[in-house]
Amino acid sequence: MSLLTVQDLRVSIGGNSILTDIDLSVDAGKVLGIVGESGSGKSMTAYSIMRLLPDGSEMNGKVILDGTELTALSEEQMCRVRGRQIGMVFQEPMTALNPLHTIGDQIAETVKMHTKTGRSEARRITLDTLRRVELPPEEFPPSRYPHELSGGQRQRVVIAMAIALRPQLLIADEPTTALDVTTQAQLLNLLKRLVDDDQMGLVLISHDLAVIASTADDIAVMRNGVVVESGSTDEVFNHMQHPYTRELMKASAHVPEKLAPTAEIASPLLIVKDLVRDYKVPRKGFFDKVSYFRAVDQVSFTIHRGENVGLVGESGCGKSTLTRAILGLEDIQGGSVSLDGEFVIAKDAMSLSSRRKMQVVFQDPYGSFNPRHTVGRLVAEPLHALAIQPDRAAREKAVNAVLARVGLQTADSKKYIHEFSGGQRQRIAIARALINRPSLIILDEAVSALDVSIRAQILDLLVELAASDDIAYLFISHDLSVVRSFTERVMVMKDGRIVEEGETEKVFRSPEHPYTKSLIAAAPKTPSVAY
Amino acid sequence: MIRYLARRLLSLALTLLVASVVIFLIIEVVPGDTASLMLGVNADEETRLALREELGLDVSKPVRYFNWVSGMLTGDFGISYTYRTPVSEMIADRMMVSFPLALYALALSTLIAFPAGIIAATKRGSFSDVSIMGVTQLGVAIPNFWFAMILVTIFAIKLRWFSAGGFPGWEVGFFAGLKSLTLPAFALALPQASILARVMRSSLLDTLGEDFIRTARAKGLSARQALWGHALRNALIPVLTIIGLQFSFLLAGAIIIENIFFLPGLGRMIFQAITQRDLIVVESVVMLLVFAVVAVTFLVDVAYAVVDPRLRRRV
Numbered sequence: 001m002s003l004l005t006v007q008d009l010r011v012s013i014g015g016n017s018i019l020t021d022i023d024l025s026v027d028a029g030k031v032l033g034i035v036g037e038s039g040s041g042k043s044m045t046a047y048s049i050m051r052l053l054p055d056g057s058e059m060n061g062k063v064i065l066d067g068t069e070l071t072a073l074s075e076e077q078m079c080r081v082r083g084r085q086i087g088m089v090f091q092e093p094m095t096a097l098n099p100l101h102t103i104g105d106q107i108a109e110t111v112k113m114h115t116k117t118g119r120s121e122a123r124r125i126t127l128d129t130l131r132r133v134e135l136p137p138e139e140f141p142p143s144r145y146p147h148e149l150s151g152g153q154r155q156r157v158v159i160a161m162a163i164a165l166r167p168q169l170l171i172a173d174e175p176t177t178a179l180d181v182t183t184q185a186q187l188l189n190l191l192k193r194l195v196d197d198d199q200m201g202l203v204l205i206s207h208d209l210a211v212i213a214s215t216a217d218d219i220a221v222m223r224n225g226v227v228v229e230s231g232s233t234d235e236v237f238n239h240m241q242h243p244y245t246r247e248l249m250k251a252s253a254h255v256p257e258k259l260a261p262t263a264e265i266a267s268p269l270l271i272v273k274d275l276v277r278d279y280k281v282p283r284k285g286f287f288d289k290v291s292y293f294r295a296v297d298q299v300s301f302t303i304h305r306g307e308n309v310g311l312v313g314e315s316g317c318g319k320s321t322l323t324r325a326i327l328g329l330e331d332i333q334g335g336s337v338s339l340d341g342e343f344v345i346a347k348d349a350m351s352l353s354s355r356r357k358m359q360v361v362f363q364d365p366y367g368s369f370n371p372r373h374t375v376g377r378l379v380a381e382p383l384h385a386l387a388i389q390p391d392r393a394a395r396e397k398a399v400n401a402v403l404a405r406v407g408l409q410t411a412d413s414k415k416y417i418h419e420f421s422g423g424q425r426q427r428i429a430i431a432r433a434l435i436n437r438p439s440l441i442i443l444d445e446a447v448s449a450l451d452v453s454i455r456a457q458i459l460d461l462l463v464e465l466a467a468s469d470d471i472a473y474l475f476i477s478h479d480l481s482v483v484r485s486f487t488e489r490v491m492v493m494k495d496g497r498i499v500e501e502g503e504t505e506k507v508f509r510s511p512e513h514p515y516t517k518s519l520i521a522a523a524p525k526t527p528s529v530a531y
Numbered sequence: 532m533i534r535y536l537a538r539r540l541l542s543l544a545l546t547l548l549v550a551s552v553v554i555f556l557i558i559e560v561v562p563g564d565t566a567s568l569m570l571g572v573n574a575d576e577e578t579r580l581a582l583r584e585e586l587g588l589d590v591s592k593p594v595r596y597f598n599w600v601s602g603m604l605t606g607d608f609g610i611s612y613t614y615r616t617p618v619s620e621m622i623a624d625r626m627m628v629s630f631p632l633a634l635y636a637l638a639l640s641t642l643i644a645f646p647a648g649i650i651a652a653t654k655r656g657s658f659s660d661v662s663i664m665g666v667t668q669l670g671v672a673i674p675n676f677w678f679a680m681i682l683v684t685i686f687a688i689k690l691r692w693f694s695a696g697g698f699p700g701w702e703v704g705f706f707a708g709l710k711s712l713t714l715p716a717f718a719l720a721l722p723q724a725s726i727l728a729r730v731m732r733s734s735l736l737d738t739l740g741e742d743f744i745r746t747a748r749a750k751g752l753s754a755r756q757a758l759w760g761h762a763l764r765n766a767l768i769p770v771l772t773i774i775g776l777q778f779s780f781l782l783a784g785a786i787i788i789e790n791i792f793f794l795p796g797l798g799r800m801i802f803q804a805i806t807q808r809d810l811i812v813v814e815s816v817v818m819l820l821v822f823a824v825v826a827v828t829f830l831v832d833v834a835y836a837v838v839d840p841r842l843r844r845r846v
Contacts, residue, residue, distance in 0.1 A: 050749060052745070052748055052749065075753070076753070079751050079752070079753050080751060081751070082748065082749055082750065082751040083749065083750035083751030083752075084751060087749070088746075088749035090742060090745065090746060090749075092742055095741060095742040095743065096742045096743055096745075096746045097743055097746065098743040098746075098747070098761050098765065099743075099765070099839070099840070099841060100764050100765055100838065100839060100840060101761075102840075109747075109750060109752075109760070110750045110751070113750060113751045113752060113756075114751055145840045145841070147840075147841050158746065161746070161750055162749070162750075
């Protein structure tokens with residue numbers, strides 16, 4: 001008999017159906033991967049199992065854990081199941097811990113909540129659990145506070161809280177999405193080890209097919225609150241039945257059709273030479289000397305006209321600082337940046353005509369726009385960089401033209417940003433970048449927050465625009481597979497330096513620097529299958 | 532932690548220094564000569580100069596500033612121009628009323644606001660939430676002098692539970708003193724409690740929506756345990772800021788309430804001193820209030836550090 005069985009689960013919130021007829025089962029010692037795009041109901045399924053649905057939701061169907069029907073338990077009984085028989089791990093490790101309590105107290109809380117152990121026994125279990133999640137108490141004493149740990153370490157603490165009492169089932173909702181690839185690989189290994197050690201069942205939820213494929217024994221593919229396909233991992237990947245699964249698979253491995261590179265050697269567009277960016281480190285004492293942190297260390301590279309260059313590296317490596325320095329948004333402490341022959345200088349010293357040649361699209365399609373301006377106004381904003389200000393009619397014409405190019409309607413310019421989906425917002429961001437006919441667009445994690453199918457569309461759009469307008473891209477991402485399929489040349493950054501650079505395919509096939517090797521080894525791979 | 536406190540103390544001292552200079556200069560630019568004002572228009576020049584000497588007004592400004600500050604540091608605030616008594620004694624007398632009144636009002640406001648805010652937040656959208664929000668809306672809107680008069684009408688005139696005003700002094704007995712401060716304290720506390728309850732509610736609602744509350748629930752805590760164990764302390768941080776601001780306001784801002792209840796407090800004293808051009812009193816009381824505000828801010832900073840471990844490390 002299965003450890004966890006979900007039968008005919010239906011959930012609605014305020015009359016809107018969220019989940020329909022979900023059937024799932026997990027065996028002890030096995031991993032069930034639930035995969036789907038945003039809004040597919042993955043997380044809601046997890047919350048239904050935990051019976052932690054938002055207020056106003058209605059739940060029908062059965063959830064049976066080890067012979068006990070959870071759906072029939074009272075809230076009080078359910079509190080005894082949570083944390084004791086089912087543990088749960090969440091997506092955002094930065095906010096999942098209470099900032100005011102030590103990690104030791106937070107782990108011990110799970111123990112004290114469910115058992116009548118004394119203080120010393122709870123402490124022993126806490127230390128033991130820290131060891132199990134590979135945070136040796138000698139290095140990470142339980143007296144630490146969450147803000148003293150990195151994202152990966154915090155996620156280990158969250159896992160420790162969930163497994164302290166060796167629950168039968170662990171639910172992990174996008175546990176590695178917010179983390180770097182190497183950290184992700186370590187955490188997935190940890191989860192697999194815990195499953196093996198304790199014969200625990202694991203429900204692993206992710207939007208990332210590759211993560212699921214490399215970890216799960218069984219897979220359920222969800223879409224719009226329905227499980228469209230399920231079965232063992234091999235079975236699902238080898239005989240995809242449902243068209244949506246195939247579509248998902250195709251989109252996640254999507255390679256935009258690149259045009260054959262032109263034979264002639266293009267002229268250099270952006271030249272970065274020995275760039276140095278230091279940050280002041282806050283003084284410890286009142287009379288201490290000011291010290292500096294070198295975020296970008298002697299970085300040099302060139303991007304040619306119409307070229308598509310990738311920049312990869314983990315969080316904190318200096319990618320974003322480098323972007324800001326290239327854009328002239330911050331003072332630099334050494335070296336130079338020149339665009340099309342003109343030096344980029346921070347503040348207003350740089351000519352507007354030169355500034356308009358360089359645009360940027362950021363990661364967050366929700367936070368990058370002023371919510372109180374119409375799309376037309378947002379998109380027209382860069383026009384002030386033009387030497388001759390267009391009149392109202394010309395402005396409107398330009399906005400409409402550029403909206404059409406990114407696949408939006410003229411009527412959309414009158415709407416506000418909240419009326420659009422994430423993918424559409426990213427199209428608007430691209431329209432804003434395009435309106436001044438730039439020669440270089442910096443894409444700072446521009447597709448990272450998008451679902452795979454939307455991501456594929458946006459990548460196609462970018463390639464198409466590059467070909468027609470001769471635009472060069474600096475494509476910054478932590479997602480190696482996208483960088484591989486999208487860029488022609490790639491640079492790998494670590495600790496403020498570029499450690500490896502070369503043709504993308506070559507670097508991925510035969511990386512030379514040990515760091516590049518470890519990055520590529522850590523990246524989860526989607527099994528190659530025939531579509 | 533010690534470094535954090537040392538830095539807060541340093542900034543406290545600097546603030547006081549700057550404040551003393553500013554207060555001194557402002558009082559200095561007020562036109563009119565204190566001595567001629569005290570003596571009237573017909574006084575002869577010799578008497579005027581003698582009085583100026585007596586008051587210590589004949590020396591240069593920097594010297595006077597120095598005398599004033601060094602005097603204050605040793606507890607000598609000078610002699611009141613109008614009453615001819617030491618300002619320090621006058622302040623000490625008044626503080627015995629104003630300080631307890633402010634504390635009393637703050638205690639009431641906190642005692643009312645915390646439960647009200649917590650209930651409103653945990654039962655969001657319920658009847659109790661809606662009524663608490665309605666009452667606090669009213670509490671913010673009603674002027675406290677009007678509320679004070681209503682209190683007097685009901686509890687002093689109709690029910691005769693409290694006296695309508697005056698302060699018998701603490702010599703009569705602690706509870707008698709406290710009793711006479713009760714109505715003014717309620718009048719002062721009403722708007723404060725209303726604001727505080729609303730802040731408490733919204734801060735708690737924000738905190739209850741945080742991810743770590745979800746984590747706590749997943750560990751098996753009931754909604755109630757998650758509230759007391761995790762949400763409350765986190766929600767307290769913005770509330771502390773408001774409490775700090777309110778205390779300084781209560782200490783200095785009770786002028787109208789003190790007048791309505793005939794309480795011999797600091798607010799009344801500074802009001803009278805200004806009308807009588809008793810500048811030395813004004814200077815000293817204002818400085819004292821600045822000190823109180825800065826000291827409360829310091830205490831709030833300390834409270835932050837106690838509540839929030841992230842601040843202890845921040846330098």
